[in-house]
Amino acid sequence: MSSFAIRSILVDGVLLGARRRSPALGLAAICLGFLMITLDATIVNLALGPIVSDLGGSLAAAQWIVNGYTLAFASLLLTAGALADRVGARAGFAIGLGVFALGSAVCAVAVSLPMLIASRVLQGLGAAWLMPCSLALIGHTFPGPLERRRALAIWGGASGIGLASGPVLGGVLTSAIGWRAIFLVNVPVAAVAGLLLLRHVQETRRHRHPLDVAGQLLAIAALSLLTAGFIVAGEKGWGTGPSLALLGAGVLSAIAFAAAERIATHPMVDPALFRARTFSVSVTIGLIFNLCLYGGLFCLAVDLHETHGLNALSTGLAMLPMTLVTGAVAFLSGRAVSRFGEWPVMLAGLTAGVMAAVLVALNATYGAVWVLIASSVPLGATALVMPAMTAVVIGAAPGHRIGLASGVLNAARQTGGAFGVALLGALLAAGGDEVSLHLAFAVIAGAYATGVVLALVGRMHSTTSKPTQLQIVEV
Template identity: 40%
Template sequence: MENREINRMAALTIVSMGFFMVTLDATVVNVALSSLKMSLGVNLSGLQWAIASYTIAFAAVLLSAGALGDRFGPKKVFCIGVLLFTVASLLCGMAQSLPFLVFARVLQGIGAALQVANSLSLLQGIFTQPAERARAFGVWGGVGGVAIATGPVLGGILIAAFGWPSAFYINLPFGIFALWAALKTIPEMKVTPRQIKPLAQLLIAFALGALAWTFITAGTVGWHSSRVMTSAILCALAAAGFVLLEAVSASPMLPKGIFRIRAFTAATTVGLIINLGFYGQLFVISLYFQQVKAYSTITTGFALLPQAVVMAVTAFYCGRAVAKTGPGVPMMVGLSTTLTGLIWLMFTHSTSSYTAVLVPMLLVGFGMSATAPATVAVCMSSALPGQGGVTSGIINAARQSGSVMGVAILGSFLGNSTFTLHGMHLALAMTVPLYVLALALTLFWVLPDFGLTYSSRA
């Protein structure tokens, strides 16, 4: 029994390490924005693509990544993801142009998707009791919080000392160790025959790419541009095609009936909204510090550190809170706190003190980490037997789609080559109605089923 518990903790550590890499990479790049702008000679839209290309690939592949894990085994697909992510990190550091960097970032995103979708599936199989699973998800989310905490500071120090490529090279030792340890430690899981849908995968990837292109290009040339209108139409057509294909398919990519579960639908939507708000805020505030306050990369990293520390601590304790109270209460508290912080940030100006910006940032960080593990717990508790991988893929795809939309949509308000405070205020304001919607969904669709007692559905 003792050896079994040691093996479970070792597997949790390795799976969380993979998530650490993925999250570290997302946050490190934000403090490299000014360095990338000068080194590669790109404008604001180019910086958006350096971030969005990763999250587009991440979000687009997550659904198939979960299905691949169900079919071939989550351990095997997880290890392939770690390998691909590590190699792609090397290519990112070697990039000499924006197109090559975007290409390497896409490969990174694919590797990240293979890891993350199957990490939750592995944890679901290893930790079978709802309460202990909630704690494991809390640890997993907490490790992501640690990555968010260390990423900006570590990135700032590395970039100042060795240049922006080091922000990607830092993944190499983690990736090599995680792959070796995963092969030795993580147990094999039962596989479930599941068809892979390449056409559906292409449609959802195209829709996400067109969505990002629409908002990023609109921020550069305006909404009146024929390119923007064409991209928006193509996005809508691809999304409609995906929905139609799923409706008529005998074995759709998304399990039939999963979205009829109200709590699952609500938690998935909330997952999208919280990532949109948080990563959009992170992109905006990082640019504010670097272009308005003229902070260096190291100073920017330390400026972002307190928010990330709060996120790391909150995520660890949130898993325990979910196990005791159910996911609904942490979701309500987290969303309310984040909404307060985002509204507060709307009053930031060029003369605002660091403390005046820090307090609402801390509220946003606390709210994000209080909400995220709870949404995962709701979704994974709604999974049917043999569908852990695809269910994990759905919630993570929703969250990463939110990340894409956050950078693309909020970034479109900032201007073309010059960051504007007016644009920043508008960008933050557009998140307010989304969080009101998230609160309503949680109140009416999550709390009735996942309120003060944790559901035993798993």
């Protein structure tokens, strides 16, 4: 057999020939997929009005275009993370890309509001696969601490840009082309990401853990009920029957899930993960981070439109300075983490969040719009938090459970995001009929301050405790 033939054998199901895998292009594939799912979390916000005008229905019903995506995304993250460890992270990522592209295409041709909402749920299912698989692939492709930190910084930059630029891109595309363009743009991006994935990303080792069926069902029930409860509470009020029923059922399901995992022979979420203090602290910070991020972006967009009278395009452009800062800080965070470590960088990002939220609370609503825009710009510095937080979680999990560990982190983040939109959205009009950012951003400042305290605890524990098995990554 010739040397060319030997080099042309199938490796992980991909014909490489004489080509070599490029880690940089592999990372590009991972980041493209991750960019899509973070972008779609916020890109729809400014297009709801035009969608209702085109498809009919009420604006309240149209909120489920956003909520349906969040609900499916959050409720299936743990299940997708556990399944990714069984089928391989690259296969799971490819599944996610296909499902997300299909959902996007159907969204773009939707002829009714129910059809669009159902398609958004399909997008959320694809996103639930993509999120944990992206982190597992980074952990596998970049095993060294330094290169992993750099990869996570780029990955975090894609996330920060996606979340913050969603309103900007949504406003531009809706005004220039139409609302269907915000979904259709995902299809070619998913195709490019898929080609790069198959050519340049190696499959992870498959681990045939016995399926914890009871744990899977209880996790889906708990996450979906809690997320739905937060969404309904934001729409109908926290004291209404449906809100209390959903939240109560969600809490009971979460308690049952925790009890089931303690007695299961092969638990989906190993309770030993949470015995690593750095892991549990980072997951809690993740919940707080998304509560502030999703809720803050939602409140800013509503205030700019309702109070300052900006249209979709102008609202998106008003948030552009914060978006640019978010992207720049996220991409620089890798160098910062390499020089100072994860916990100091996380502390810097959370402290910036406290200061920025205080600025917005003091200067919001009744001043000139440029004052509000300038006050919101420092919020971009919170992009330091996500890559550092994610690196801590990956480092605290055993290599064969990175997919699940990232699923736990991101389930907490998505649940926090739904809670943030519901809670802070309700606080927008807490003082009367007029929208006001004062109380909402005062709560955001308090939440970020809580994150600062938790990060200090995590930093103290990481410098005083001996390494455990859970802190060793076996990729």
